[in-house]
Amino acid sequence: MRSRRRLYFILFVMGCIFTAAGISLYSLRQAVSYFYMPHEVKDFEAQHSAVTAPGHVFRIGGLVEKGTLTKPDKNLTLQFTVTDTVAEQRVQYTGILPDLFREGQGVVATGSLDDKGLFIATQLLAKHDEKYMPPEVAKGLKKLHADMKGAAP
Amino acid sequence: MIIELGHFALILALVIAGVQSVVPMLGAARGNEAWMRLGRQSAVSMAGLISIAFFALIHAYALSDFSVLNVYQNSHTLKPAMYKIAGVWSNHEGSMLLWIWMLAFWGAAVARWRKNLPLAFQARVISVQGMIAFGFILFILLTSNPFLRIDPPAAEGLDMNPILQDPLLAIHPPFLYAGYVGFSVSFCFAIAALIEKKVDAEWAAYLRPWVLAAWVALTVGITLGASWAYYELGWGGFWFWDPVENASLMPWLAGTALLHSVSVLEKRATLKSWTIFLAIFAFSLSLLGTFLVRSGVLTSVHAFAVDPARGIFILVLLGGVTGGALLLYALRAPYITMGGSFKPVSRETALLLNNVFLFTFAATVFMGTLYPVFLSALDAGSVSVGAPYYSAALTPLLIPFALLMGVGPGLSWKEAQLMPALKKLAAPMAATLVLVCVISLLPLPGRPFTSVMFFIAGWVLFATVNEFLRKTGYLRSWRHLPRSFYGMTLAHTGFALLLIGAVTTTSWVTEKTLWMSPRDHVDIGGHQVMFLGTEPGIGDNYDYDRGNFSIPGASQLDDFIFLKPEKRWYPAPERMTSETALHLFGLDMLYIVLGDQDEKNPSRWVVRLYYHPFVGLLLVGAALIALGGLTAMSARRREEVAK
Structure with a gap:
C-alpha cells in the first residue's frame, strides 16, 4: 500500500x-534573443533569412562608429552606426543613452530591423569591463579577426 | 609588514583547516574525546586568523598602500574613506577573502554553540566545515592572493567602478555572503548525519535555527542588492533577471524549501532523505553562484576579470563538494529509516508540495541562467535569456503554489479533513474575489496579468490573516501559540505584499521621458513636477551637474518637495554616472533621472521620470519576510515541544 x-x-x-x-x-x-555582429546581419540579409525579417528580435553589437551619432530630435529619437570593422549597421533609438555609451566604444542593442533595413533598438546596453568593451563584442571581434587572418594567405 | 602578517595568518589558517578537517573526524570515529574537542578550538582560532588576514587587507586599503597589487588595482587615493574600505570586497580577491571569513565565522559559531549538541556530531560538523575552508583558502592562496606585493610600488591606484561607490553596495555583499556561506552549516549537518546514519527530529531541531539564520541573511542581502539596482542603475526596475541576481535567488529558493522541510522533520520525523538532499542542494547552489560570479563565464554588470584558472579551480571545488556529498548520500540513503507516515491530505503533504514547487522554481531559474553558458560552451551562438522567459515559465507555477500556501497552514498534521479545512477558507476566498473584481473593474492597465497576480497575492494575504485570527481566537489569546507560527504569519504576509508591490510597480508604472528647460513642468502620478534648472559642483572625487525639481507638497500652498538628481563625472577612471532622485509619497515612489544635456542650449536637459505605485510594499514585504525568519529563529525548542 x-x-x-x-x-x-x-x-x-x-x-x-x-x-x-x-x-x-x-x-x-x-x-x-541571439547576438550577432553587423557582418553576420549583412549575411543574413543577403540570404533573406528569417533573422532579418521585420519584427524579429535579436541583439546586435559592435563599436559605435565615431562621428555617426546624431543629436536627439524633440521626441528623443537618435541614430548611430554600429561597426565591426567589416560591416556597418545603422541603429535608431528613442530615449536616454546609457551613461557608459560613447562614440568609439562598444555597445549591444536589442531590437529588430524595419522594412528599410534600419535597426530599431528598444534597449541599449553599454556594460563594460575596464577596457570599455562588452565581453560579447570583444569575443565577436576576436573571432572575426582570427577568421580574417586564416583567410588572408 | 602588516600585509605580510595577514598573508602569514592566512597560510596558518590553511594549516589549521587541514588539521580541523581530519583530527575531529578521526576522533569522532574512534571515540577519542580530546581529538573531538580539538575541532572546537581550531574552528575558533581559524576565525581569529582569517580575521587578522582580513583586517590586514582592510588596513592596506585604508592607508592606500599601493605596494600591494590588489590595492593598486582596485583603489585610489581620491576615494572617500568608506569606499576605500568597501573596495576590499568589490574585487575578486578581496571578496573571496570575505567569503572565507564568513565561513570561518559560521564555523566558530557552531563550535561555540553548546546547546547539548552531541560532541561527536559537533566534531564531524566542524570537520566538514574545515574541509570546505581548506579548499577555499587554498583557492585564494594559489589563484587569487590579495597579499601580493609589487615592486616598485605604484604612486596612484587604478580605482574601481564608480557605480559601485554607494553605501548600499558597501553592505550588500557581506549580507549576501553571510547567507550563501551560512548554508554551509546545513550542508555540514547533513554530511555529519549521513556519516552517523542518524537523521531524526532532534537533528532537525538543532539545524533549524542555522537554516533560518542563513536564510534571513540571504533575504536581507538580496533586498539590499535589488534596492541598489533600483536607484543606481536608473532603469526604474528592481530585478532584471541578471545572471548574478539569479545566482543569489537559486540558493534562496532552495533555502526556503529547506526551512520548510526541516520544520516538518522536526515536528513529525518525516521527509528525512528529502531534507538531507535539500541541505546539500542549497549549499551546492551557493557554490554554483560563487562559481558563476567569480569565474566570469557570465556576461553581467558584476562580472570580474576573467581568469580561466580560477573558474576551473572553483568548478573542481564545486564538483568535489557536491559530487562527494551526493555520493555519500547515495551510499547512505538506504540506511535512513522511514519517517512517520501521513495521509494525502495533511500538512505534511502540503509542505512537501510546497517543496516540490520551490525546487521547480529553482530548477527553472537554473535553466534560464545556465542555458546561455551551455550554448556558448558549445559555440552554438551567444544568447541572452530575459524577463519574458522567467515570467512565462514561473507565473503558471506560482498560481498552484500560492493556492497551496493559503490552504496548507490550516491543515492538521498527519491526517486532515479536506472539507472543514476548505470551509474555513470560504471567507478569505470571498475577500480575494471581491479584491480581484475591484481591481479588474477599475480602469487600470496590465489586465489580465494584474488580475491573476492580485488573485494569488490577495489569497495568500487573506488566508494567512484568516488563519492567524482563528488560531488567536480573534486576537483574544496570544500566548499559547509557538513563535514559529508568528514567524510564518509574518513571512507569508510579507510574501503577499511583495507580490502586490512587484505587480503594481511593473504594471502600473508611469514613465515619461522628455526635454525640459527651466520652468517647464510635467504632471506625473497626480503630482506637478517643475524643473528649476541645474547647478554644477564638485563632490568627493567627481564633478557634477545637479538638477533641481520642485513638487508642491500635501498642503499645496507653501510646502514644496525638492528632488535633486545628479549627473556625475568621475575623472578616474573617466566615467559618467547618474544619481537618481527619489521621493516616497506614502508607498508610491517618484523617481527622476537626469539624461543628456542639449549642446546648443545647455540649460535644456533630457529628463526621465517614473511613478511607481506601491513600490514601498516591496520593501515592507521583504522586511516582513526577514522579520518572520528572525521570529521563528527565536523560538525555543521547549516551546515547540510543549505545543
Missing part, C-alpha cells in the same frame, strides 16, 4: 517537474 502511494507521489512529482521543464523550454524558444 505504502510503496504504491509513494510511487504515485513520485510520478506526480516527476510530472510536475517535466511539465515545468516543458514550459521552460517552450518559453526559452520564445524569449531568447
Whole structure:
C-alpha cells in the first residue's frame, strides 16, 4: 500500500517537474534573443533569412562608429552606426543613452530591423569591463579577426 | 609588514583547516574525546586568523598602500574613506577573502554553540566545515592572493567602478555572503548525519535555527542588492533577471524549501532523505553562484576579470563538494529509516508540495541562467535569456503554489479533513474575489496579468490573516501559540505584499521621458513636477551637474518637495554616472533621472521620470519576510515541544 502511494507521489512529482521543464523550454524558444555582429546581419540579409525579417528580435553589437551619432530630435529619437570593422549597421533609438555609451566604444542593442533595413533598438546596453568593451563584442571581434587572418594567405 | 602578517595568518589558517578537517573526524570515529574537542578550538582560532588576514587587507586599503597589487588595482587615493574600505570586497580577491571569513565565522559559531549538541556530531560538523575552508583558502592562496606585493610600488591606484561607490553596495555583499556561506552549516549537518546514519527530529531541531539564520541573511542581502539596482542603475526596475541576481535567488529558493522541510522533520520525523538532499542542494547552489560570479563565464554588470584558472579551480571545488556529498548520500540513503507516515491530505503533504514547487522554481531559474553558458560552451551562438522567459515559465507555477500556501497552514498534521479545512477558507476566498473584481473593474492597465497576480497575492494575504485570527481566537489569546507560527504569519504576509508591490510597480508604472528647460513642468502620478534648472559642483572625487525639481507638497500652498538628481563625472577612471532622485509619497515612489544635456542650449536637459505605485510594499514585504525568519529563529525548542 505504502510503496504504491509513494510511487504515485513520485510520478506526480516527476510530472510536475517535466511539465515545468516543458514550459521552460517552450518559453526559452520564445524569449531568447541571439547576438550577432553587423557582418553576420549583412549575411543574413543577403540570404533573406528569417533573422532579418521585420519584427524579429535579436541583439546586435559592435563599436559605435565615431562621428555617426546624431543629436536627439524633440521626441528623443537618435541614430548611430554600429561597426565591426567589416560591416556597418545603422541603429535608431528613442530615449536616454546609457551613461557608459560613447562614440568609439562598444555597445549591444536589442531590437529588430524595419522594412528599410534600419535597426530599431528598444534597449541599449553599454556594460563594460575596464577596457570599455562588452565581453560579447570583444569575443565577436576576436573571432572575426582570427577568421580574417586564416583567410588572408 | 602588516600585509605580510595577514598573508602569514592566512597560510596558518590553511594549516589549521587541514588539521580541523581530519583530527575531529578521526576522533569522532574512534571515540577519542580530546581529538573531538580539538575541532572546537581550531574552528575558533581559524576565525581569529582569517580575521587578522582580513583586517590586514582592510588596513592596506585604508592607508592606500599601493605596494600591494590588489590595492593598486582596485583603489585610489581620491576615494572617500568608506569606499576605500568597501573596495576590499568589490574585487575578486578581496571578496573571496570575505567569503572565507564568513565561513570561518559560521564555523566558530557552531563550535561555540553548546546547546547539548552531541560532541561527536559537533566534531564531524566542524570537520566538514574545515574541509570546505581548506579548499577555499587554498583557492585564494594559489589563484587569487590579495597579499601580493609589487615592486616598485605604484604612486596612484587604478580605482574601481564608480557605480559601485554607494553605501548600499558597501553592505550588500557581506549580507549576501553571510547567507550563501551560512548554508554551509546545513550542508555540514547533513554530511555529519549521513556519516552517523542518524537523521531524526532532534537533528532537525538543532539545524533549524542555522537554516533560518542563513536564510534571513540571504533575504536581507538580496533586498539590499535589488534596492541598489533600483536607484543606481536608473532603469526604474528592481530585478532584471541578471545572471548574478539569479545566482543569489537559486540558493534562496532552495533555502526556503529547506526551512520548510526541516520544520516538518522536526515536528513529525518525516521527509528525512528529502531534507538531507535539500541541505546539500542549497549549499551546492551557493557554490554554483560563487562559481558563476567569480569565474566570469557570465556576461553581467558584476562580472570580474576573467581568469580561466580560477573558474576551473572553483568548478573542481564545486564538483568535489557536491559530487562527494551526493555520493555519500547515495551510499547512505538506504540506511535512513522511514519517517512517520501521513495521509494525502495533511500538512505534511502540503509542505512537501510546497517543496516540490520551490525546487521547480529553482530548477527553472537554473535553466534560464545556465542555458546561455551551455550554448556558448558549445559555440552554438551567444544568447541572452530575459524577463519574458522567467515570467512565462514561473507565473503558471506560482498560481498552484500560492493556492497551496493559503490552504496548507490550516491543515492538521498527519491526517486532515479536506472539507472543514476548505470551509474555513470560504471567507478569505470571498475577500480575494471581491479584491480581484475591484481591481479588474477599475480602469487600470496590465489586465489580465494584474488580475491573476492580485488573485494569488490577495489569497495568500487573506488566508494567512484568516488563519492567524482563528488560531488567536480573534486576537483574544496570544500566548499559547509557538513563535514559529508568528514567524510564518509574518513571512507569508510579507510574501503577499511583495507580490502586490512587484505587480503594481511593473504594471502600473508611469514613465515619461522628455526635454525640459527651466520652468517647464510635467504632471506625473497626480503630482506637478517643475524643473528649476541645474547647478554644477564638485563632490568627493567627481564633478557634477545637479538638477533641481520642485513638487508642491500635501498642503499645496507653501510646502514644496525638492528632488535633486545628479549627473556625475568621475575623472578616474573617466566615467559618467547618474544619481537618481527619489521621493516616497506614502508607498508610491517618484523617481527622476537626469539624461543628456542639449549642446546648443545647455540649460535644456533630457529628463526621465517614473511613478511607481506601491513600490514601498516591496520593501515592507521583504522586511516582513526577514522579520518572520528572525521570529521563528527565536523560538525555543521547549516551546515547540510543549505545543
